[in-house]
Amino acid sequence: MTNLNKELPAQKEPVSKPHEEKPSTSSTLKLLLGYAKPHRLTFVGVAFCALLGISAELLQPLIVQIAIDDHLVKGEGGGALIKLGLLYLGIAVVSFVFTYLQNNLLQYAGQSIIARIRKDLFGHISKMSMSFFDRTHSGSLVTNVSNDTETISQFFTQVLLSLVRDGMMLVLIIALMFSLDVELAAFSMLILPVIFIVAALFRSYLRSTYQQARSRLSRLIAFTAENLSGMGLIQSFRQEEEQLGRFTEQNRNYWTANLRQIRSNVLFNRTFDILGNAALVLMVWLGGRAVLGQSMEVGVLYAFVSYIRQFFQPINQITMQWNTFQSTTVAVERIQRVLETKSDVREPDSGQTVPLDPRDVRGEVNFRDVTFGYRADRPVLKRLNLNIRPGEMIGVVGTTGAGKSTLISLLNRFYDVNEGSIEIDGTDIRRIPQSDLHAVVGLIQQDPYLFAGSIVDNVRLFREDVTREQVIEACRFVGAHPMVLRLQNGYDTHLSERGSGLSAGERQLISFARIVVFRPKILILDEATANLDSETEKLVQEALTSVSQGRTTIVIAHRLSTIMHADRILVMQEGEVTEQGTHAQLLASGGHYAELYRHARQSGRERLPG
Numbered sequence: 001m002t003n004l005n006k007e008l009p010a011q012k013e014p015v016s017k018p019h020e021e022k023p024s025t026s027s028t029l030k031l032l033l034g035y036a037k038p039h040r041l042t043f044v045g046v047a048f049c050a051l052l053g054i055s056a057e058l059l060q061p062l063i064v065q066i067a068i069d070d071h072l073v074k075g076e077g078g079g080a081l082i083k084l085g086l087l088y089l090g091i092a093v094v095s096f097v098f099t100y101l102q103n104n105l106l107q108y109a110g111q112s113i114i115a116r117i118r119k120d121l122f123g124h125i126s127k128m129s130m131s132f133f134d135r136t137h138s139g140s141l142v143t144n145v146s147n148d149t150e151t152i153s154q155f156f157t158q159v160l161l162s163l164v165r166d167g168m169m170l171v172l173i174i175a176l177m178f179s180l181d182v183e184l185a186a187f188s189m190l191i192l193p194v195i196f197i198v199a200a201l202f203r204s205y206l207r208s209t210y211q212q213a214r215s216r217l218s219r220l221i222a223f224t225a226e227n228l229s230g231m232g233l234i235q236s237f238r239q240e241e242e243q244l245g246r247f248t249e250q251n252r253n254y255w256t257a258n259l260r261q262i263r264s265n266v267l268f269n270r271t272f273d274i275l276g277n278a279a280l281v282l283m284v285w286l287g288g289r290a291v292l293g294q295s296m297e298v299g300v301l302y303a304f305v306s307y308i309r310q311f312f313q314p315i316n317q318i319t320m321q322w323n324t325f326q327s328t329t330v331a332v333e334r335i336q337r338v339l340e341t342k343s344d345v346r347e348p349d350s351g352q353t354v355p356l357d358p359r360d361v362r363g364e365v366n367f368r369d370v371t372f373g374y375r376a377d378r379p380v381l382k383r384l385n386l387n388i389r390p391g392e393m394i395g396v397v398g399t400t401g402a403g404k405s406t407l408i409s410l411l412n413r414f415y416d417v418n419e420g421s422i423e424i425d426g427t428d429i430r431r432i433p434q435s436d437l438h439a440v441v442g443l444i445q446q447d448p449y450l451f452a453g454s455i456v457d458n459v460r461l462f463r464e465d466v467t468r469e470q471v472i473e474a475c476r477f478v479g480a481h482p483m484v485l486r487l488q489n490g491y492d493t494h495l496s497e498r499g500s501g502l503s504a505g506e507r508q509l510i511s512f513a514r515i516v517v518f519r520p521k522i523l524i525l526d527e528a529t530a531n532l533d534s535e536t537e538k539l540v541q542e543a544l545t546s547v548s549q550g551r552t553t554i555v556i557a558h559r560l561s562t563i564m565h566a567d568r569i570l571v572m573q574e575g576e577v578t579e580q581g582t583h584a585q586l587l588a589s590g591g592h593y594a595e596l597y598r599h600a601r602q603s604g605r606e607r608l609p610g
């Protein structure tokens, strides 16, 4: 596979385009309720705590009303007022305790649910076929796993809390207002339709501003992620200024969208404040007249004004949470879209499955009439037939883009063939469970991926059942042992991301040691020696000779020295095998291979025998 393709910031589609989405409330709720189900008892506890906390809070104005109307207005005080004061404080403590409990319970459930969604999402993404990653921005997936799940967590910690707490509060306040004064309470209710009209007018605008901001953030993250992975290329081609220009544009777009979203939110909230204040003024005016006309007590007016202030608080909260809920539907939609995307490469149906015990595999590989294209209308391999015998070493050479890497991507089932089949020991690989297949087929690439972790963990790929001794033995076998001992902490040396503390050859030797540990019966090397100097190549070549013993081995190489000793060499051109035979046979036939060989010798790029 050409490495340049991997490094260049690719032009891919984001996994979702929020501005085009039509999130559905019911599917959002369905997904969220599914995840919330195991925590239903916790949610009952939350509702209970919320009810007690709110009731305590709402009793406070009533106590003040009693203090005013039954004691202060009548000129009484002393013991009764102190008792009422203590009661007020006691109720405040009850409200605090239950609000605290309710918040903790809700956070626990909310965070557990989000951790679960994140895990499911990551698990699903890691099972997708390569075609999914070909067409999906990695930045977009990072946004799904990080930001979108964070947005959903707000649903549990804010939206749900508000619905439960503020909903109950609203009902209780309305009940208390009617119990205090029916006429005044009825007047207050007149404001409700106005609130709904304002909320409805703002709703779609707020949603569109939010979606736009998310979409632009997603693009910004995608752009940054891709630039980071291609930074070497950007610097070597002095593309920093151009990339900075493109980044600045994306950054400005996000900045504009974010400001628009913040402005619209502030406008919405302040409109609510104005409505609240207008209602308050109306109540003070109406209530004041009633007090002056002696049809209402002062304490009742006080309690009423307190409730009116509190009345707007939950309404404002609930409508604000409506925006958060809209954001949640967008985030859920984006996550759902990933979760519902089926991998192009599927596990076989249960009736079709043929398990493969790696110990019993002989290692025969057959390509039968294989046709494949990354796009259906552009085939890369055309009716390819190939039989590889158990234990045979095959070298593959050919022109750039001939389809060599594609051949091995298919054998690994990173993609499925369009026509024909690939078989291992006579079984179509589509019928082999993927875990069995990957235990049988081992791949070493040009730039092997190393994880952040110790040398031991990188060789055994974090599998605890592989002992340290086995790792050391494997490293000795491939000749990596002296190199590892030279590192600062030997086998415990911690490698940074992608193994950046090691040279290309050292990374390659580690990946050979992996093969010895995991013992795949079929071994594939894709340009594994391409980046190495001739000294390191010799080491790697020796490692290859050691590990290929008893394994079917397919080696793709541009350097002919790597494959000239293979049992059979295939020459590929434009998706077809045009020549095959041993080195001697191919030289004698005077075809493309002979020409490549002559060219390589004359150019002096490789030291090849004459």
Ligand SMILES: Nc1ncnc2c1ncn2[C@@H]1O[C@H](COP(=O)(O)OP(=O)(O)OP(=O)(O)O)[C@@H](O)[C@H]1O
Binding pocket: 001, 002, 134, 374, 375, 380, 398, 399, 400, 401, 402, 403, 404, 405, 406, 407
């Ligand atoms: N992921 C992909 N999506 C679309 N097209 C691809 C993809 N990978 C490879 N191709 C195309 O398929 C063709 C064969 O590519 P492949 O990588 O198999 O060639 P190759 O023989 O290994 O080349 P090289 O020697 O340069 O690595 C090329 O035209 C390439 O552009």
